[in-house]
Amino acid sequence: MKRKDKIFTVQFRRKREDKTNYRKRIELLKSGKPRLVVRPFLKNIIAQIIEFDKVGDRTLVSATGYELEKFGWHFSKGNIPAAYLTGLLVGKKGLKKGIKEAVLDIDGKTPLKGTRVFACLKGAVDAGLVVPHSEDVFPSEERLRGEHIKGYFELGKWNSESQFAEMKKKGVDLGKITDVFEEVRKKIMEM
Template sequence: MKTGPRFRMPFKRRFYKKTNYKKRLGLLLSDKPRLVIRKSLKHIKAQIIKYEPDGDKTIVSADTKDLGKLGWKYSTSNLPAAYLTGLLIGKKSKKKKIDGVVVDLGIERNIKGSKLYAVVKGAIDAGLEIPFSEEAFPSEDRIKGLHIAKFSKEKGEAYKN
């Protein structure tokens, strides 16, 4: 690593592309809890986090793993599972008397109709107040999983053994 008076290293979390501090500051200045959405290849996590000077505190958390406990027997990485996770976190947050949040997608790319926006749509349908554009949400057919049913009808015979 370079050192010296003319070279300035960025913060470690910024260097490893984990935190965008400019975006984080804007979210924290809103003084509302954040709906933090993170995805992996198999699961989607949603948390409502409140800033405190000692460190962020998680108020409510929901994961696609929780859907299995509620009777969901299908994939936890698809768009309908993401919508149900948003619905679940919305219901949990209503019990904790949280009304409005701002969305924190982190360093994820903003792609219209993605799983991240399905979580936001589920949270809004559960009763949370989130400032968001309707254009970003996936269509109702995709939320209901009709695209998966159509695919399995067309190609299902090839995968049966």
Template sequence: MAKATGPNYKVPFKRRRENKTNYYKRFAMLKSGKPRLVIRASNKNLYLQLIEFDKKGDRVIGSVCSKELEKFGWLPKANTPTAYLAGLLITKKIPKNTQAILDIGMATPTKGRILFAAAIGAKDGGLNIRIDSQIVPQERINGEHIAKYAQMLQQQNPEKFNRLFSDYIKHNFDIINLDKKFQEIKNKILNG
């Protein structure tokens, strides 16, 4: 950021200086009059909220943390299959046929990001949101890439496999058949 010099310098809002809010994008989203599907990722978890604007302050219609997937037998990590399942799960907590717009905040919209996988999960669950389903490949959503990598590591470098997938091993989670487990959990969420 440039230093404040001269009488015409305008100091940006605090949340903009902290790189938390882009007020131009936020204003454009609020003008639509639709609720926002807000998706934020941390190192370990994914947070989804359906938020509606109110003059007194934003109102949360429904929210999900990826940790909630443990109830269904899924070991939550910050990966693409977890994001998709969390997107499916939020649709069970909001009214049917809700229209929304995607809000990824200050994140860079890059093809294949887990933020978009969560949005695709919400769309598949019944949320009316505009997003191209080709932005995240289906084999990544299913977790096939993780299962293939784990299988390759288990055969070629068992020590590295044990180090990288130690949390899955500790919880007796079959990482080799991740895509089958994904389908099982997806059906549980959709039917339950």
């Protein structure tokens, strides 16, 4: 009687943990360009320009929402205006290091029009970085400036105990978010 053993092949650890989609990764690496990696979190957004290396990927430049405080941004670090400004910052840092082009890497996330990922991409493109994209995926200019946040705040229909509580503690006026956005944008563009 013949024995029918199955040979079991163990997947790569990062694939097993559902952290890396190697098919998408190889497609991005084939371009030969650095990757603009955007990772949104609830209270922050991280944007990095990463280059492939045989030993391991190298981060060339990085920016987070918390770096915006140096430029006078004291609002949420995870909203659409903060994502745009973070993209603008990483784009400017990349240009200073001689990086002129990149490809967007969103790591298996569903690409939805108008999200923080594409706000960050818009910021990098406005900084001068050449990244292949379609104009219709970007959020509107009003959302980039934070007018939707300002409008909601001025309606006054929000829960005073939880929503905007952190901003109240800091003494930040959300009615001025669009003005502060323009000031921070100007400061980043001048660096």
